Amino acid sequence: MVPHLVTALNGPLLDLEKKILEATPAIERWFRLEWQEHTPPFYCSVDLRNAGFKLAPVDTNLFPGGFNNLASEMLPLAVQAAMAAIEKYCPDAKNLLLIPESHTRNVFYLQNIARMMQIFRQTGLNVRLGSLSADITEPTPIDLPDGSQLVLEPLERSANGRRLGLKNFDPCTILLNNDLSAGIPAILEDLNEQTLLPPLHAGWALRRKSNHFHAYDEVVKKFAKMVDIDPWMLNPYFAKCKDVNFQERTGEDALVATVDTILAKIRKKYKEYGIKEKPFVIVKADAGTYGMGIMTVHDSSEVRDLNRKQRNKMSVVKDGMEVRDVIVQEGVYTFEQINESVAEPVVYMIDRYVVGGFYRVHEDRGVDENLNAPGMHFVPLAFAQQHAVPDMKAKPGTAAPNRFYMYGVVARLALLAASLELEKTDPNPEVY
Amino acid sequence: MVPHLVTALNGPLLDLEKKILEATPAIERWFRLEWQEHTPPFYCSVDLRNAGFKLAPVDTNLFPGGFNNLASEMLPLAVQAAMAAIEKYCPDAKNLLLIPESHTRNVFYLQNIARMMQIFRQTGLNVRLGSLSADITEPTPIDLPDGSQLVLEPLERSANGRRLGLKNFDPCTILLNNDLSAGIPAILEDLNEQTLLPPLHAGWALRRKSNHFHAYDEVVKKFAKMVDIDPWMLNPYFAKCKDVNFQERTGEDALVATVDTILAKIRKKYKEYGIKEKPFVIVKADAGTYGMGIMTVHDSSEVRDLNRKQRNKMSVVKDGMEVRDVIVQEGVYTFEQINESVAEPVVYMIDRYVVGGFYRVHEDRGVDENLNAPGMHFVPLAFAQQHAVPDMKAKPGTAAPNRFYMYGVVARLALLAASLELEKTDPNPEVY
Numbered sequence: 121m122v123p124h125l126v127t128a129l130n131g132p133l134l135d136l137e138k139k140i141l142e143a144t145p146a147i148e149r150w151f152r153l154e155w156q157e158h159t160p161p162f163y164c165s166v167d168l169r170n171a172g173f174k175l176a177p178v179d180t181n182l183f184p185g186g187f188n189n190l191a192s193e194m195l196p197l198a199v200q201a202a203m204a205a206i207e208k209y210c211p212d213a214k215n216l217l218l219i220p221e222s223h224t225r226n227v228f229y230l231q232n233i234a235r236m237m238q239i240f241r242q243t244g245l246n247v248r249l250g251s252l253s254a255d256i257t258e259p260t261p262i263d264l265p266d267g268s269q270l271v272l273e274p275l276e277r278s279a280n281g282r283r284l285g286l287k288n289f290d291p292c293t294i295l296l297n298n299d300l301s302a303g304i305p306a307i308l309e310d311l312n313e314q315t316l317l318p319p320l321h322a323g324w325a326l327r328r329k330s331n332h333f334h335a336y337d338e339v340v341k342k343f344a345k346m347v348d349i350d351p352w353m354l355n356p357y358f359a360k361c362k363d364v365n366f367q368e369r370t371g372e373d374a375l376v377a378t379v380d381t382i383l384a385k386i387r388k389k390y391k392e393y394g395i396k397e398k399p400f401v402i403v404k405a406d407a408g409t410y411g412m413g414i415m416t417v418h419d420s421s422e423v424r425d426l427n428r429k430q431r432n433k434m435s436v437v438k439d440g441m442e443v444r445d446v447i448v449q450e451g452v453y454t455f456e457q458i459n460e461s462v463a464e465p466v467v468y469m470i471d472r473y474v475v476g477g478f479y480r481v482h483e484d485r486g487v488d489e490n491l492n493a494p495g496m497h498f499v500p501l502a503f504a505q506q507h508a509v510p511d512m513k514a515k516p517g518t519a520a521p522n523r524f525y526m527y528g529v530v531a532r533l534a535l536l537a538a539s540l541e542l543e544k545t546d547p548n549p550e551v552y
Numbered sequence: 553m554v555p556h557l558v559t560a561l562n563g564p565l566l567d568l569e570k571k572i573l574e575a576t577p578a579i580e581r582w583f584r585l586e587w588q589e590h591t592p593p594f595y596c597s598v599d600l601r602n603a604g605f606k607l608a609p610v611d612t613n614l615f616p617g618g619f620n621n622l623a624s625e626m627l628p629l630a631v632q633a634a635m636a637a638i639e640k641y642c643p644d645a646k647n648l649l650l651i652p653e654s655h656t657r658n659v660f661y662l663q664n665i666a667r668m669m670q671i672f673r674q675t676g677l678n679v680r681l682g683s684l685s686a687d688i689t690e691p692t693p694i695d696l697p698d699g700s701q702l703v704l705e706p707l708e709r710s711a712n713g714r715r716l717g718l719k720n721f722d723p724c725t726i727l728l729n730n731d732l733s734a735g736i737p738a739i740l741e742d743l744n745e746q747t748l749l750p751p752l753h754a755g756w757a758l759r760r761k762s763n764h765f766h767a768y769d770e771v772v773k774k775f776a777k778m779v780d781i782d783p784w785m786l787n788p789y790f791a792k793c794k795d796v797n798f799q800e801r802t803g804e805d806a807l808v809a810t811v812d813t814i815l816a817k818i819r820k821k822y823k824e825y826g827i828k829e830k831p832f833v834i835v836k837a838d839a840g841t842y843g844m845g846i847m848t849v850h851d852s853s854e855v856r857d858l859n860r861k862q863r864n865k866m867s868v869v870k871d872g873m874e875v876r877d878v879i880v881q882e883g884v885y886t887f888e889q890i891n892e893s894v895a896e897p898v899v900y901m902i903d904r905y906v907v908g909g910f911y912r913v914h915e916d917r918g919v920d921e922n923l924n925a926p927g928m929h930f931v932p933l934a935f936a937q938q939h940a941v942p943d944m945k946a947k948p949g950t951a952a953p954n955r956f957y958m959y960g961v962v963a964r965l966a967l968l969a970a971s972l973e974l975e976k977t978d979p980n981p982e983v984y
Contacts, residue, residue: 144676148635148677149646152643153643197628200629200633200905203580206584211581211584211585212581212585213584214577215577244577245580
């Protein structure tokens with residue numbers, strides 16, 4: 121189900137956690153049955169926020185970029201999960217083409233690519249890198265700090281135009297690690313003979329956070345009923361605001377009203393559960409990523425009082441894409457800390473398997489702020505070091521509970537939501 | 553594909569090994585396609601013998617009893633593989649009934665059972681133990697050295713006779729870890745509503761080694777053609793001898809003739825490859841296990857010259873089952889050593905995944921002898937400790953090759969053979 125990793129938590133098990141740990145057999149059975157109906161995305165990472173009274177996914181990334189941050193002891197798990205995924209999509213595959221982000225010489229990102237190549241090579245595939253960048257016109261080596269090397273190669277369509285590959289390399293499967301924020305390049309269109317993973321509509325050119333969280337609502341409703349908890353414990357309120365232009369200050373009234381509504385709903389819940397914290401919301405671009413176009417708001421007046429710099433920041437996200445629609449989402453405090461810095465867990469999955477995780481840590485950010493920002497660093501989650509494997513049925517005191525389990529559950533709820541989201545937003549359901 | 557474990561080998565890569573490592577993508581693809589056609593046994597362990605010029609499985613166990621000998625770091629892999637297996641057979645399972653060997657208080661075996669229970673609990677199942685022993689008439693606790701406890705419970709059929717379970721425990725899946733050497737107990741018959749794994753005909757009451765090695769012949773023939781090697785490199789010669797009675801000395805002439813034939817064939821191969829070792833064969837019961845009813849023979853005269861003690865030893869195997877048919881199999885030297893003791897690798901698989909392995913080591917046995925005998929001990933294979941993950945494409949010298957890979961390949965060939973064997977020997981193919 122979920123490997124036992126060492127989390128930063130060390131207080132007693134909280135009610136929510138206890139309830140989820142106790143329902144393990146029902147939960148695992150439920151997931152098995154859901155995966156009979158829905159195909160999980162090929163891979164996925166989920167950012168979680170743990171406020172103790174509430175645990176929620178705040179970002180579900182379908183182009184995970186931090187495989188290099190997983191503990192190296194997790195690799196065999198990732199390889200085994202990748203085998204299962206490959207077997208499902210393309211058992212007769214020999215060649216895998218991986219398409220990374222363009223225009224990046226970010227060493228951490230390149231190490232992520234190197235790690236992914238290792239994983240897929242270990243499943244027994246030949247793996248090569250194809251670049252969407254027009255600057256790559258011939259095989260271009262890039263040296264990595266560990267002395268190894270990546271080679272970016274120019275993509276090319278086959279003579280008949282039906283297939284995508286590299287020179288002398290015809291892949292069965294094409295794996296995107298490029299989130300397509302800049303739009304869908306023509307060279308990726310109409311690939312009906314090869315498996316493109318994830319599909320084009322998973323990219324930010326088409327994907328919208330609001331669709332994801334709508335699907336998540338649905339998933340959590342079912343799940344919460346089964347485990348008998350308030351779905352709110354796992355699900356932040358959210359609402360979408362269309363046509364907001366921070367520069368021209370259009371759509372501002374609607375945004376202020378939405379912020380007020382969500383804050384009021386949170387206040388009511390905090391009162392119901394006797395939570396003393398101050399409610400806040402996160403305003404973020406409906407189609408944004410990379411931690412860009414995100415702000416924390418405690419009072420709707422803050423939306424009106426943005427200064428020019430803040431307005432600029434909220435207007436444009438990755439690859440210069442303009443922000444138009446935003447979502448207002450209940451903010452979830454993160455009460456986990458590593459060395460007195462605020463931390464949030466990130467869970468990595470391949471196919472339907474949790475293959476590892478790490479903490480995103482930021483020294484200069486508060487418990488109510490986005491941590492996905494320059495200055496963050498990563499702390500891999502290691503396997504719990506114990507003689508015995510954690511075992512709920514073990515003699516009391518002989519085995520620690522797997523606190524990472526709940527993270528794996530909530531991350532998989534987001535994974536399932538992504539699966540529903542991709543089904544619903546598929547422009548060609550019959551090809552899917 | 554196969555985790556990178558530290559083997560006892562440290563010489564240069566041998567030709568056979570090199571060929572297999574180089575063919576990795578083709579091999580993994582081949583296995584993926586084979587598993588589309590054939591369902592692997594639920595779990596399996598394979599004993600291998602590595603003579604350098606030759607690597608072969610000598611025993612394929614469908615009721616593996618050494619999960620406790622795997623390094624604990626392998627457990628997450630085992631859990632993930634078990635999840636995949638459960639999902640295939642019974643996605644809606646909540647309860648798993650495990651049936652261990654009867655009449656054993658062997659602490660090592662009980663630790664194997666405890667380890668298996670941990671693995672299956674971690675897949676999210678409720679696991680309890682049902683005993684076939686008539687002595688278990690009520691829940692019977694057994695203390696283990698680590699302070700934990702197993703509880704054996706009496707099996708019972710449901711009121712309508714259609715289901716098997718324990719008091720207040722109705723399992724969806726029943727997992728046998730009892731090899732049924734003593735015959736098929738009535739209480740296990742006609743269970744059409746529940747999944748019994750592995751099926752009854754996998755037990756030694758019905759199973760025959762000769763069927764397995766016939767299926768293995770077929771598998772290796774196909775595989776060797778693909779990788780372009782002599783199938784003999786992976787496959788010992790064998791022949792079956794029916795109606796041998798060591799006590800009454802009937803069938804002895806036929807056995808002597810068979811031994812001569814196999815020895816002659818080996819001699820020819822040794823000559824072809826310039827191998828200087830002395831050929832030998834292993835004579836063993838066609839339906840035996842536990843390392844019982846096995847002898848090493850260098851010359852057919854040894855078969856005639858058996859003394860009374862040796863005749864007794866060859867006549868009876870586990871649970872008093874009488875030996876009637878035997879197989880004569882080409883002996884494979886094991887040239888692996890740990891601390892100057894002869895060692896042979898044992899590879900563990902769940903579903904189609906290699907989940908770990910260990911060395912069986914025997915201080916008092918020679919390179920041409922059965923090591924599965926009192927006095928043996930086990931050395932778990934640990935993950936290779938390296939900064940980088942082994943990677944065939946890495947800069948030369950920066951990563952060690954995964955020498956365990958070949959073991960994983962040959963073990964999976966035996967697994968595939970077991971799958972074919974169970975298909976062919978299934979008494980109710982339509983129910984299967």
